[in-house]
Every structure is written in structure tokens, then in C-alpha cells.
Amino acid sequence: xxxxxxxxxxxxxxxxxxxxxxxxxxxxxxxxxxxxxxxxxxxxxxxxxxxxxxxxxxxxxxxxxxxxxxxxxxxxxxxxxxxxxxxxxxxxxxxxxxxxxxxxxxxxxxxxxxxxxxxxxxxxxxxxxxxxxxxxxxxxxxxxxxxxxxxxxxxxxxxxxxxxxxxxxxxxxxxxxxxxxxxxxxxxxxxxxxxxxxxxxxxxxxxxxxxxxxxxxxxxxxxxxxxxxxxxxxxxxxxxxxxxxxxxxxxxxxxxxxxxxxxxxxxxxxxxxxxxxxxxxxxxxxxxxxxxxxxxxxxxxxxxxxxxxxxxxxxxxxxxxxxxxxxxxxxxxxxxxxxxxxxxxxxxxxxxxxxxxxxxxxxxxxxxxxxxxxxxxxxxxxxxxxxxxxxxxxxxxxxxxxxxxxxxxxxxxxxxxxxxxxxxxxxxxxxxxxxxxxxxxxxxxxxxxxxxxxxxxxxxxxxxxxxxxxxxxxxxxxxxxxxxxxxxxxxxxxxxxxxxxxxxxxxxxxxxxxxxxxxxxxxxxxxxxxxxxxxxxxxxxxxxxxxxxxxxxxxxxxx
Numbered sequence: 001x002x003x004x005x006x007x008x009x010x011x012x013x014x015x016x017x018x019x020x021x022x023x024x025x026x027x028x029x030x031x032x033x034x035x036x037x038x039x040x041x042x043x044x045x046x047x048x049x050x051x052x053x054x055x056x057x058x059x060x061x062x063x064x065x066x067x068x069x070x071x072x073x074x075x076x077x078x079x080x081x082x083x084x085x086x087x088x089x090x091x092x093x094x095x096x097x098x099x100x101x102x103x104x105x106x107x108x109x110x111x112x113x114x115x116x117x118x119x120x121x122x123x124x125x126x127x128x129x130x131x132x133x134x135x136x137x138x139x140x141x142x143x144x145x146x147x148x149x150x151x152x153x154x155x156x157x158x159x160x161x162x163x164x165x166x167x168x169x170x171x172x173x174x175x176x177x178x179x180x181x182x183x184x185x186x187x188x189x190x191x192x193x194x195x196x197x198x199x200x201x202x203x204x205x206x207x208x209x210x211x212x213x214x215x216x217x218x219x220x221x222x223x224x225x226x227x228x229x230x231x232x233x234x235x236x237x238x239x240x241x242x243x244x245x246x247x248x249x250x251x252x253x254x255x256x257x258x259x260x261x262x263x264x265x266x267x268x269x270x271x272x273x274x275x276x277x278x279x280x281x282x283x284x285x286x287x288x289x290x291x292x293x294x295x296x297x298x299x300x301x302x303x304x305x306x307x308x309x310x311x312x313x314x315x316x317x318x319x320x321x322x323x324x325x326x327x328x329x330x331x332x333x334x335x336x337x338x339x340x341x342x343x344x345x346x347x348x349x350x351x352x353x354x355x356x357x358x359x360x361x362x363x364x365x366x367x368x369x370x371x372x373x374x375x376x377x378x379x380x381x382x383x384x385x386x387x388x389x390x391x392x393x394x395x396x397x398x399x400x401x402x403x404x405x406x407x408x409x410x411x412x413x414x415x416x417x418x419x420x421x422x423x424x425x426x427x428x429x430x431x432x433x434x435x436x437x438x439x440x441x442x443x444x445x446x447x448x449x450x451x452x453x454x455x456x457x458x459x460x461x462x463x464x465x466x467x468x469x470x471x472x473x474x475x476x477x478x479x480x481x482x483x484x485x486x487x488x489x490x491x492x493x494x495x496x497x498x499x500x501x502x503x504x505x506x507x508x509x510x511x512x513x514x515x516x517x518x519x520x521x522x523x524x525x526x527x528x529x530x531x532x533x534x535x536x537x538x539x540x541x542x543x544x545x546x547x548x549x550x551x552x553x554x555x556x557x558x559x
Contacts, residue, residue, distance in 0.1 A: 002175050007133050008032035008168035010176070014140050015069060016040040017178035022060055022432040024053035025071035026080075029099055030159070032168040045432065045461055048453035050076040052425040054083030055451075057094045059426030062414050063388060064433030065184050067093040067147050073163045074099045075112035077119060083419070084123035084154045090243075090417035091216050093147035093185050094154040096124070099164030103131065116158050126155040133170045137177060144178075148185040151307045152220065186220060186306065192323035192331050199319045200278075200302045201336045207276035207300070209344045210236040213259065215288060216243035217281015217305055221325035224248055224409070227280060230333040235341040236278070237348045239267040241288050242401040244281075246413040250405035256352050261287045262398050265556035266355035270348045271295055272558055278302045281325040284314040290557035304328045359553060363403055369547040370523050372470050376403035378526040379440070379468070383411060384534075387438045388430055391415040392423040392447035394477045396470065398552040400442050421450025428454060428463045438534070441467040445501060446475045455513035458539035466533045466540045469506050475499045476549040499549075510541035521545040 005013070011033040015023065022043045025034070034044055047053040050072045057068030068087075072080040077098040087094040101110045120127045126146040128139050143155045160166035181187045204210060212231055214223070218240075224247045231238045231254035239259040240247050248255040259267030268290060271277065277295045281304065282288055292314060295301065301318040303311045304325050311320035321328045362373025376399055383389065385408035391400040393416040401415065414430065416422035427441035448469050458465065478499045486495050507517030516538040518529040526544070533540035 002173040004171060004173050006032070006036070006168060007136055007170050007172070008036045008165075010136055010172075010174055011140075011168065012037040012040050012042065013176045014137060014178065015042060017176050018144055019066055019183040020069055022429070023069050023071065024056040024060070024429065026050050026053055026073070026076050028163050029071045029073040029076075030097070030164045030168065032165050043432065043461075045457065047425070047457050049451065050079035051083040051421075052451045052454050054080055054094065054096065055086065055419075055422050055425040056429030056432070058087040058090065058092045058422075059390065059414070059429030060433040061087070061092045061094055062090070062426075063412070063430040066433070067095050067144055067185070068429060069095045069097065071097045071164070074101065077116045077158075078114065081116070081119035081123060081156075084120065084156070086417045086419040086422050087154045088123040091152050091220060092154070093152040095143050095147055095157070096120070096154055097157045097159060097164065099161050100129065100158045101162055102160050102166050112162065116156075120156040123154060124156045125153045128157055130157055130159045130167070133167045133172050136167070137174060141177060141179060144182040145187075148182045148187040151310075152185040186324060189221070189324035189327050190306070190322075192321045192328040196319070196321045197328070197331045197335055200321055200332050203276055203300050203302060203319055204234055204278075204332070204336050204339075208341060209274050210234060210276040210278065210341070211270055211274040212236050212238045212278045212280060213271065213282060213288070214238060214240045214244035214247040214280045215282030216241070217325045218247055219244045219281070221281060223280060223326035223329055226326045226329040226333065228252065228254060230329050230336070233333055234336055234339050235345060237270050237345065239263075239270055241282065242397055242413075242415050245401055246406050246411055249407055249409055251407065256348055257355070258401050259288075259555075261290055261555070261557070262401050263555050264355050264359075264402050266351040268294060268555050268557055269351040273347070274299065276300045276302070278304070280304050280329060281306070283310045289314070293558040296558070359403060362553065366523055367547065368522055369545055370521070372399045372472075372546050372550055372552070373403045374523045375468065375470065375526060375544055375546070376400060378523070378530070379442070380405040380407070382527060382530045383440065384438045386410045387440055388412045388414070388434060390423045390427040390430060390439070390441045392443040393418050393420050394444070394447070395552045396423065396442055396444050396447060398554075399470070402553060404442075421447050424448060424467055425451045425454050427465045427467070428458055431463050431465050439465045441465055442470070443467065444470045444476070445472065445504065445506070448506065449501075452509065455510060455515050455539065455541070459514040464537065464539050466530070466542065468542045469544060470546050471504070471506060471543050472546045472548050472550055473501050473503055474549050476551065479549045479551070506541055506543040514538070516540040517543065519543045519545065
């Protein structure tokens with residue numbers, strides 16, 4: 001039955017109906033609506049920058065499986081739009097809401113106003129303006145529908161008023177409506193076409209060296225158990241991109257490690273030698289394919305994806321299976337004959353063993369200053385069975401993706417889709433989405449510098465995460481290319497200006513924010529510090545003093 005309410009009240013009730021538990025925002029925006037949320041149970045998380053609150057909404061979405069919502073006023077729209085790149089590339093349903101001047105003030109040099117549509121077009125699935133109260137429910141429903149359907153991605157709503165409050169004081173009669181399917185993602189799980197399944201089955205039947213590659217879509221679809229069952233039935237090694245690193249535990253007999261530019265040499269050798277590649281929820285990007293060099297030209301490919309546009313994007317002649325990844329893998333497994341590929345599995349295991357022997361030099365290192373690989377080994381042993389690990393882009397992703405080994409199926413891993421600094425605020429959002437889980441962030445000093453003020457947010461709102469900082473006083477990933485760039489420049493030079501930071505004590509900074517700050521400068525001390533962080537009720541920062549510019553293992557890739 002319709003109820004009389006203001007636009008502000010309607011806004012909060014719609015979010016509640018869609019199951020939103022946390023709202024991440026930068027002042028000043030939708031103050032009337034924020035005030036009307038007092039009785040909804042929605043936690044209002046005020047941050048210190050538009051990018052940070054957007055990353056919080058992204059982390060919340062990835063962990064909770066529900067859309068994340070972030071808000072900013074008109075002048076903050078450009079910053080909020082910049083932050084949409086990571087959830088867009090990371091397939092995360094973030095609903096970004098901004099204010100904009102009312103039509104009579106547009107195109108008149110109004111204070112703090114630029115056209116928002118061009119800012120958001122490249123990094124959202126939908127952009128719409130809410131100019132009238134009657135638009136509010138219609139367009140919010142559409143925003144949640146767009147964000148969660150097909151490939152999940154951000155959407156943008158631009159609400160009338162500099163702070164979005166031009167229509168929220170108006171009164172109307174409304175039924176508060178929400179589409180249950182769009183309170184989560186994926187909203188739908190379409191089954192595959194039977195003929196496509198049979199084509200895939202036929203290709204598997206003649207294969208002698210099949211490999212399954214799990215990517216982001218497999219994680220979103222929660223397809224781990226289905227992939228394991230298929231792999232066991234057809235004796236195919238499973239390799240994963242960083243976005244599906246936790247799809248199977250490290251010691252699962254069919255898991256052969258990560259692959260791609262941020263993966264392991266063993267996984268890349270396996271994909272390079274395969275005679276059939278089964279992509280599960282992958283857009284076959286340059287990172288996944290090592291700059292489009294693997295699999296080898298002419299290798300048969302089965303590509304399973306929820307988005308028809310991705311199937312065959314980078315390879316011609318693929319066997320496309322348009323469906324939810326889990327549904328498609330289950331259908332293929334139900335129709336395919338069991339097979340044995342003992343020689344292929346033995347060869348693949350040899351590649352894994354060779355890589356692990358090399359990696360252990362890093363993971364077992366007792367060097368001081370510490371090697372980041374040793375920190376990854378310590379984390380592997382200390383992470384609780386329900387831990388969620390967030391990693392930044394660059395070397396933080398390379399170190400953790402290759403050298404943190406998960407041993408419990410409940411453990412999960414999320415890494416930045418490319419935005420340095422993403423991991424710390426994203427981990428705060430992730431903790432909001434899973435308050436009963438242990439949430440750990442692994443970042444370098446370069447990444448942590450981006451959003452240090454959110455330590456205050458974590459302390460103020462009681463968001464207890466553990467942040468491990470690989471503090472090596474530089475942007476270590478840039479050293480190799482800088483060295484090449486300076487190869488013709490004689491010493492002395494000022495190369496250090498391009499990648500070196502001043503010495504910083506992140507533990508002292510954390511303590512100054514009222515958080516728990518700990519310093520670790522010897523490998524044997526990490527366990528004690530991590531246990532202190534776990535026992536504390538405060539957000540914690542573990543400042544790990546590591547080898548200056550230590551280089552992560554880069555994987556073998558085809559020439």
C-alpha cells in the first residue's frame with residue numbers, strides 16, 4: 001500500500017529494501033536522506049576522500065556479494081568517477097551517486113559544476129540524471145538492475161542539487177519496491193545451450209593435454225567446486241588468474257597454481273603446452289594471456305562467459321558457452337566422459353615443483369632486511385581459515401598472488417584491478433561486508449600512502465582490519481624499467497627522484513591515529529606481531545621493514 005513520504009525517506013527505504021547495510025560517502029551530499037536513515041539499520045561511513053569511499057564500496061561489494069553504494073556532492077564527482085575504474089575493470093557492482101546543479105543553473109558557470117556524464121561514461125554501465133521525485137524509485141531500481149545483471153559493473157546516478165538534495169524535501173506517495181534478484185550478484189544464472197555444451201564435450205574428448213583457467217567470472221559465480229569436479233573427471237590441471245587465486249586450495253590435487261603476467265612460471269608453462277584451454281569466466285586480457293602469447297596460436301579454446309561480447313574477443317574459432325560459469329561447468333561435467341591423462345599431469349606437476357623450488361628461496365629467506373616472500377610465507381601459515389586477503393596492484397599483487405598459499409576453502413583473495421592505493425580502503429569496505437571475518441590488507445608503502453587518513457575512519461567506526469605494509473622505501477616495481485631508461489646516463493645522476501621515498505614509520509602514524517602500530521624488522525618477529533594484531537580490538541598496521549627495492553619473481557612467458 002502506498003505510503004506518504006519525502007524523497008529523502010524514500011531514498012533510504014529503497015537502499016534498505018535492496019539489503020544495503022553500509023553506505024560510504026563524502027560530505028556534503030544528501031544530508032536529508034542521511035538523516036532519514038537513522039531507523040533503517042544502514043551504517044553511514046564518512047570517509048576522507050571520494051576515491052577512498054568508492055574503493056570501500058567496491059570492497060564491500062566484492063566480499064558481500066551485494067551492490068556497494070557511495071555518495072559525493074557535485075564537486076566531488078570527478079574524484080568519484082576516477083575511482084570507478086577499478087570496480088569497472090574488476091567487475092564489481094558499485095552504485096555511485098552524486099549531486100548536480102538543477103537545470104536552470106547549468107551552462108551558466110555555476111559554482112563547482114562540470115558536466116558529469118563524460119566523466120562516468122567510460123567507467124560505468126549506466127549514467128542517469130534524477131531531476132524529479134517521480135524519477136527516484138524508477139532510476140534507483142534500474143541502477144541496481146544494471147549493476148548486477150550480466151557482467152557486474154558500476155553505475156552512476158546524478159541527483160538534482162549541488163548536494164543532491166533539490167528534490168529530497170518533496171513529498172509523494174510510494175510503494176517501496178525492490179527486485180529481489182538484484183539485491184545480489186550475479187542476479188541471474190542462465191543455463192548453457194545444449195548444443196554449445198556438446199561442442200565443448202567433443203573438444204574435451206579428443207584432447208590429451210587439457211587445462212582449465214579460472215578467472216574473475218569463476219570467482220563471481222562461486223564455481224570452485226564445479227571446476228574441481230570437472231578437472232578431476234577429465235584429468236585437467238586447474239590454473240588461476242590472480243582474480244581466481246582462491247578458487248581451490250593450494251594443496252588440491254588438481255590445482256596447479258596461478259598463471260599470467262602476475263602468476264607463476266609453472267602455470268604459464270602448463271598453459272603454453274596445453275592442447276585445449278578451457279577459460280572459465282575470463283576476458284582473456286593481456287595479463288591472463290601474457291600479452292596474448294599463450295595459449296599458442298591454433299590451440300583449441302572453450303570460452304565460458306556470462307557476457308557474449310567477451311566470447312571470442314581475442315581468439316577466433318572458439319567454442320563459446322554463453323552462461324553462468326558455474327552452471328556451464330556443471331553441465332559440461334555432467335555430459336563429458338571421464339578420462340585419464342597421467343603423463344600430462346606428471347609433466348604439469350614437474351613444472352609446479354620446479355617453480356616452487358625457486359620460490360622457496362624467497363619464502364624461506366632469513367635475510368635482514370626482510371624479503372617480502374618470507375612475509376608471504378608467514379601469512380600463509382598465520383591467516384585464519386576464514387581470512388579475506390586484499391592486495392594492491394603491482395608488486396603487492398605479484399608477491400601475494402604467487403607466494404601466499406591458501407590452505408582453507410573459506411579463505412578468499414581480492415586484488416586491485418589496477419589502481420594503486422585501492423587495497424587499504426577496499427579492505428575497510430570488505431570488513432563492513434563481512435564483519436565476522438578476519439580481513440587483512442597487503443600493500444606496499446607506495447600504495448599505503450594514498451589513503452592514510454582512512455586510518456581515522458577505521459578507528460572512528462571500529463573497522464578492525466590488519467594492514468601489512470611492505471615498507472621498502474620506494475616504488476620497487478619501477479626499478480627495472482628505470483634502470484633501462486638510465487642505461488645511457490652516467491653516474492652520478494638523480495634516478496632516485498623517480499622512485500625512492502623518505503624513510504617513514506607507519507607504525508607511529510597508525511598509533512597517532514589511535515590504531516595499533518607494530519614494527520617488524522626480522523622474519524622471526526612477524527608471527528608475534530600478527531598475533532598481537534589479531535588479539536587487539538583496534539585496526540592494526542604491521543610495518544614490515546623489507547629489503548630496499550626487492551624484486552618479485554617475474555614468471556616465465558613465451559617469447
